[in-house]
Amino acid sequence: MPTYEYVCNNCGYVFEEFxxxxxxxxxxCPKCGGNVSKKISAGVGLIFKGSGFYITDYKRSNSSGNGTKPEKSSETTKSEKD
Structure with missing residues (x-):
């Protein structure tokens, strides 16, 4: 069942109804008794709720193969300080 969004033409009260x-x-209008209009909305799209969804589940792979950035080695850091 969809959720519809309404706005009151009299008081401007915005509410949703399942x-x-x-x-x-x-x-x-449930607040003032005035006339309401149904708002046109774009919808919500896909919503992930709950645990079990990780950023790595749908990550695109890079050309390096493992999808991670190479870290600087400690030797490079030492030579840069000298």
Whole structure:
């Protein structure tokens, strides 16, 4: 069931309602009793909830093969300090 967003034409109150597609749209503001209009929204897209999703699950691989950046060696750091 989708969530619809409404805005009151009288007081400007914005609220969401979890409704079936076949339900009649809400016409009365629950706060002031004025007329409401259904807002047109782009939707939410994909939402990941819960544990188990990691950034490495869908990471693109680099040309180096392992997908990590090479670290500087300690010898390079010592020579740069001298």
């Amino acid at each position: 409704q079936k597609i076949s339900d009649e749209p809400i016409k009365i």
